[in-house]
Amino acid sequence: MGKIFAVTIIVIAIASAIPVVMHTWEAPADVSTHGHLIDEQMSETMLEAGVSFLAAQIILAIFIWQFSNRGAEAKIKTFPGGAMGLVIAALVLVGAEVLALGVFGVKAWADVYLTAPSANAMPVQVQAGQFAFYFRYPGPDGKFGALHPELINEATQNLFGLDPEHDPDSRDDIVTAEMAVPVNKEIHLLMHAKDVGHSFFVRELRVQQDFVPGLDVSLHFTATKVGRYEIVCTQLCGLGHYNMKAYLDVLSEQDFNDWLKKEAAMQ
Amino acid sequence: MQTKLGYAAVLAVLAASAMAFAGPSGGGVSGKVTYEGTPAKQKPIDMSKEPSCAQQHPTPITTETVVVGPANTLQNVVVYVSAGAPDEASTPAQAVTITQKGCQYLPHVVPMVVNQELKVVNADQTSHNIHPLAKVNREWNKSQPPGTPPFSEKFDKPEFIAVKCNVHPWMHGTFAVLKTSHYAVTGETGGFTLPNLPPGKYTVTAWHESYGEQTQDVTIAGSETKTLNFVFKAKLY
């Protein structure tokens, strides 16, 4: 049975690797300016993890094959180098690998999180609340009106709690249920939560960020390809979590301006 | 002495039978509800997050907090007899229904009598979670996966209850739980009729979800239909 077990391990290991090598299920193509660093990091890690995985499983299988049920007379042997050799091998190989991954991974992270948005990034606000995302554009005056949570009224679709009666800045704000951005324009996404924790995830844009009730969080990104993408919530927020999404439309500049005008007319 | 009692008894019987006769074909109240001023704009609802509903509205529906008709008429006003109604403490046997269709509550305002059966129907392909935000009655919410049968509930105290869907933030409606079945909800014409009211003194209330309540007293004699109009002040914001 030891030999059958050994073969099983190898079969499972190779079968596990096949969908990865064949790219059967993987992230969709990157449409962001920063995502290629993440994708490179992912490929490198996949290579190292894949090699480690296959090597470990295969060596395990080989030793099980060779040394199982050998009989009571078989001689006990010790692998040359003993424990010390393995410790050194682990420290050197794994140590080098983790250093490399860690060090090279810093830039991919820093590009997203440790750089400030550029001065002419377009601000868009997003509010996450059970169970929908709503977006706000500042309108022609370029200013967002103040938020008054106590004025939030879903029935009248005053979703951000604006006070147009008393606050002139809010009168031209454009509130939408879909997010649209012009292609190749940096966006400064201003995020806040209405009620509990949520998260903003767009696979193609290579962004994921939690909304933190009580905190104003922000993200910046630039989309490079026109298309319609899904924004999904990834932080468990209640019974409707599975159904909390919005569409992100990346549009040409002309189409975006048209869209914004259309939305403004519906306020 | 006995003769006087006898006369009194005959009079009482005659009066009662007169009232009984007057019952089914008694008087009533009718009128119109209008507004003055400029109401807030109703906003179109973008249902893109729920494609199976969005598809049902090629032209998006709008919010329904103020629904108006031609000539300044106000829709979705619940007009009812708030005092003096002859049928308080009796519950109709048939059920009222609210349907969730196209991610909308149909009808927008559901009047019902205390303890009357309310049937909730999900006619959509998505799960809804209807949540009546009751403050006097027991507050509850209930999920209804698509394809599951309607369920029934009832409310045991009079209250105007805002209703929302926990899953779809734009879905809103009202349950008007009343002590009487002498009610009407205004439609596009803004008109209402409250028939079958025996002679007597009544208080009639008109309730609107954004503009509040107004009350008028009316006395009905014989089988006349009194006219009662309500005018609400619209608010821009």
Add this chain to the structure above:
Amino acid sequence: MPDISAPAAQHQAPTSFIRKHVFSLDHKVIGKQYYALALLAALSGMVLSWLMRIHLGWTNARIPGLQWLSKNGAPGDVMTPEFYLQLMTMHGTIMVFFVLTTAPFAAFGNYFLPIQVGAEDMPFPRFNMMSFWVTFMAFLVLMLSFFLGDGPTLGGWTQYAPLNAVGAVAGPGQGLGVVLWATSIGLFCIGQLLGSLNFISTTLDLRVKGMSLMRLPLSAWAWFITSCMGLTAFAVLMPACILVILDHLAGTSFFVASGLVLNDQLVPHSGGSTLLWQHLFWFFGHPEVYIAIVPGIGIVSHVLMANMRKPMLSQRVIIYCMGALAVLSYMVYGHHMFVSGMNPISALAFSFPTLVITIPATITVLIWVFSLYGSRLRINSASLFALGFISMFVSGGVSGFFLAQPSIDIMLHATYFVVGHFHMVMGVAAMFGIFAGTYFWFPKMTGRMMNETLGKVHFWLSFVGTYCIFMPFHYLGMAGNVRRYSSFPEDYLQPLIPVHRLITIAALLTGAAQLIFVYNLVHSRFRGQSAPDNPWEATSLEWSTATPPPFDNFGGKHPVVYHDPYQYGVESSVGDYVMQASPEQVKSGQEEK
């Protein structure tokens, strides 16, 4: 070395049924009680997972009888989204606490640690008894939430704030359900603290003559290290649970910021911090997963050596690695919070120790694998599960490479990749450790052998089955399949639903295979072949006592220890091994490495 003529007056042999089997001070009975609790919890948790998986594959399907499990959770036998989340929360909570912390640590540790150090019992038997009954009460309180109010909390076993603190307005189960959850877990923490107290003092103070720390079996070291982690980790979770209960019942706002709106109304809390909960929880939560796996590392090492007929290349290194895992486990917890909104520089600070923790894990695996070289490996149920553990630990561990890096975590956080990772290391590897321990120690605990054929069938179905279930989770995650979704209406998830259906079928079949184990357990207990005192020809102290061990473990005698615990592959008068308590001297320099 203190000589232990421990006063037997601490606890006399019990006579009444209640004292013998219910409120027992005997660590062996307590160990078996923990095992029974873990078994009950595992079966409950498994049934919950079946219901979850069926719903994920066939969302609007009617599951006959489901409406009897919940007042509003399954109208017309169709699972509602909130009921799915409630089942999911209970599944995670039951499995992590009442199975993975209970079986490898509390059950086997309680039974065998005192014996492996040579003691009669633990130093605080009353605390020990309390620890079990408090844990059992915690389980009952948790299960009670199914039957009260609008059901269990739906916030996941991680119970993030402010969903956990704002009350019923946030969803079904978020009022009373959360309070019951927090009460249950608070009680669980108390039980574990009482247990850890006993484990640590047993290991440090009750070792018999000759049993130096380095002569402790690796399972004993694992339990000792785990209990040190338990003491510090549970000590942080318990106050966190108290704070959440206060937010519900005392009007405090530890975890709720101001200006939050639910149902168009301002939530009456202010001043609290959402992230505070996550820091408190994960400071506990990360060591907790090592608490779940380290006993398995010890048990698997222990079982493997007996079945390889040779010691590991170095026991000492494995001990140091277990210690390193324990220490590092406190420094990595922020890797659960990379995109949580905490300072992004902290993300890098947590990422490095997370990558570094790979090193002791790798060393351990390398030592296991390369110790197999030149061994006389015996294949039986126990050794199969021990070897399966290694394979699973590797599989689950390599996905950690990805999750340790914040930039990659942007794409994998909250996806099925994470769910696949932790199920492989906890749901499978740790379970395999429990199985290996069970097949290995069952003869000593009951005096009967388990059925080997059934054991092997159980192994094969479980090994292949769990790979079929959890390996695809990683692919789903890489495609962006978000976790904790009760169903998959999103456009991009439609092509993945067939994968979910295949997984569900694998899960149901693999789950059914576990019933073979339960049958084997029960049947062998009463009808199993009679077991000798040392059926595996093993060396540690538990094998040098009677089967099952008497009340005071060694029948009034105190063993003296002459050897390290893994004198295998040597020539001796009894075979190819020398027992720890045997005075026989051995020539071949296999002594302490």
